[in-house]
Amino acid sequence: MIILSKKTIRFFNKSGKLDNTICFLESIQKKVNYINLQCIVEGSDIEVTLSGPQDLQLLAIERLKALADKWLE
Amino acid sequence: MAKKKSEESIDEIDELMDEDIQSVYPEIEEEKEKLEEEEIGEFPEAEEELGEDLDFVIEEEEEVPQYKYLDIEIHHAEGKNNFEVIIKNQSHGFLNILLNHLLNLESVELAAYKKTNIELPRIFIKLKEGYNIKEILREAIDSLRNEVVDVQKLFKNLI
Numbered sequence: 682m683i684i685l686s687k688k689t690i691r692f693f694n695k696s697g698k699l700d701n702t703i704c705f706l707e708s709i710q711k712k713v714n715y716i717n718l719q720c721i722v723e724g725s726d727i728e729v730t731l732s733g734p735q736d737l738q739l740l741a742i743e744r745l746k747a748l749a750d751k752w753l754e
Numbered sequence: 755m756a757k758k759k760s761e762e763s764i765d766e767i768d769e770l771m772d773e774d775i776q777s778v779y780p781e782i783e784e785e786k787e788k789l790e791e792e793e794i795g796e797f798p799e800a801e802e803e804l805g806e807d808l809d810f811v812i813e814e815e816e817e818v819p820q821y822k823y824l825d826i827e828i829h830h831a832e833g834k835n836n837f838e839v840i841i842k843n844q845s846h847g848f849l850n851i852l853l854n855h856l857l858n859l860e861s862v863e864l865a866a867y868k869k870t871n872i873e874l875p876r877i878f879i880k881l882k883e884g885y886n887i888k889e890i891l892r893e894a895i896d897s898l899r900n901e902v903v904d905v906q907k908l909f910k911n912l913i
Contacts, residue, residue: 712832715866715878736864742878744774 687732690745694725694753702727705752712748713741727753828887831878835863837887839877849875855894855901861885 694702700714705727706720716733718741730744825842841849848865856865861882869875881890 715868724842730803734866740864 682751683731683734686735686738687730687739689728689730689741690742692727692729692749694727696753697725699719701752705748707747709745712744716741752754778838826891828891833880835881835883835885837879837881839879839887839891840874841877842874844875849877850908852894852898853877855909856890859890859893860899 692705694705699742702722702725707716709720709729716731716737718732719730721728721730731741803910824844827840829838829840830836831838841852845870849869852866853867856877856879858860862884863880865877865879867877879887879890881887
């Protein structure tokens with residue numbers, strides 16, 4: 682049984698560089714697949730909304746965390 | 755006595771010679787047999803006449819089901835025990851039902867499919883530790899086949 686839900690995660694760009702935010706978003710496009718996602722950027726805040734099956738959301742969150750460690754620290 | 759012995763020895767020599775000849779020229783005899791079979795099979799009209807004379811009707815053999823083969827590529831995806839299976843020329847219907855059967859297996863942790871107009875359709879599969887992707891795909895296809903056979907039987911009963 683596939684359970685569909687919606688989840689929102691917020692990231693903060695500690696480096697403060699716009700280039701890093703852009704790289705973060707581009708890498709999300711490449712690495713996070715098989716799920717619908719919406720990104721909103723306001724200054725250093727990045728809001729990512731995931732919608733789809735829960736198991737795929739968990740996989741996406743894992744990958745998002747790894748990417749955030751790489752680009753937003 | 756001497757004559758009997760000599761006759762036995764001659765027989766033994768003949769048998770040995772026959773064996774030698776058979777070992778050296780086995781193909782010629784096989785070819786002859788094949789030729790004889792072909793010659794026998796060259797008279798379809800005669801067979802038809804025989805069939806008409808017979809009282810019983812020869813039943814035609816049932817048609818063998820024609821299988822459709824899938825073009826599949828299996829690739830390792832990012833991460834441990836993650837695989838991507840590319841299935842060519844298949845629709846949402848097939849991908850969706852195959853995915854449901856995959857998710858029913860205990861060894862599959864998560865599975866998802868993607869079909870766009872740009873890329874070939876692909877299924878993402880994450881397995882638990884110690885399982886083989888090919889065996890999992892076979893299991894899923896077997897269960898899908900069983901379901902199709904059950905549905906066929908149901909429809910036959912309805913008709």
